[in-house]
Amino acid sequence: MQSETAKGLLFAVGAYGCWGFVPLYFKAMDAIPEGEIFVHRIIWSVLFTGLVLIPLGRWKNIWPHLCNLRTLLVLSAAAVFIAINWIVFIWASNNDRLLDTSIGYYINPLINVLFGLLFLGEKLRRMQWVSVSLAAAAVLLQIITLGKLPVISLTLAFAFGFYGLMRKIVQVGALEGLFIETLLLLPPTLVYFGWFSEKLSFIEATGRPGFAVALMAAGPITSIPLLLFASGVSRLKYSTIGFIQYLAPSIVFLLAIFWFREPLVWQMAVTFALIWVALAIYSYDGLRRSRTLPLPPE
Secondary structure (H helix, E strand, O other), X not given: OHHHHHHHHHHHHHHHHHHHHHHHHHHHOOXXXXXXXXXXXXXXXXXXXXXXXXXXXXXXXXXXXHHOHHHHHHHHHHHHHHHHHHHHHHHHHHOOOHHHHHHHHHHHXXXXXXXXHHHOOOOOOHHHHHHHHHHHHHHHHHHHHHOOOOHHHHHHHHHHHHHHHHHHHOOOOHXXXXXXXXXXXXXXXXXXXXXXXXXXXXXXXXXXXXHHXXXXXXXXXXXXXXXHHHHHHOOOOHHHHHHHOOHHHHHHHHHHHHHOOOOOOHHHHHHHHHHHHHHHHHHHHHHHHHHHOOOOOO
């Protein structure tokens, strides 16, 4: 049991660590238009996940999901939300807005709590209400002091929140789900690819193998962290995952400040402080509750 938990921790830390360092890849590709990077992310994700399904013997799971209208509709909605999340994240990474993405992913767990209340009939405990209220206060602070809505942060948080909600509604494996979602996004992606093929950097990259490989790496860079996450979450308590999930936005925050030298204005600093307090309360409440709940029978 301990070895399985240790493996779970390794997988989960690997997943969130990968997600935290993903901006380094997008920054390295910032000479390429965001739309084109998104195109490659879809194309190579379909190919990579499709290939991974073969040795795992899970291709047989795909067709039943595609034939189920409800599952297909829900996964189509999930595909739209993850597409919004990806394109905004790529744009933010390439335009020196990593601090905004960090805020978005810090807020996301609290958005999930709110969605549980609004859409799944879950009741919020007192400390959860406090956490959500503090996050709302952080957003309101930015609106008042900076005079604008934190669009990037809120778009990332809500898009990923809706994506998680869609995936919670249907019982589809992480790998199968990602394959179907990217497969559904493939037709419009190929239309874009064909329409702008003469202008796309990949055409120029055919004579530069290193550049071509870097573009194709968008597939595994997207898929591998999700596979690690799926392996980790099956071996760990959900409360443990709740703590580890803050690793990714923390890495992004540190990269933004110390590597890419993004300015941290006082309004943003106070926003982070409020969100960190909200997350500390949320995490403490989850940990305390997990310790007081009775253990399930063996």
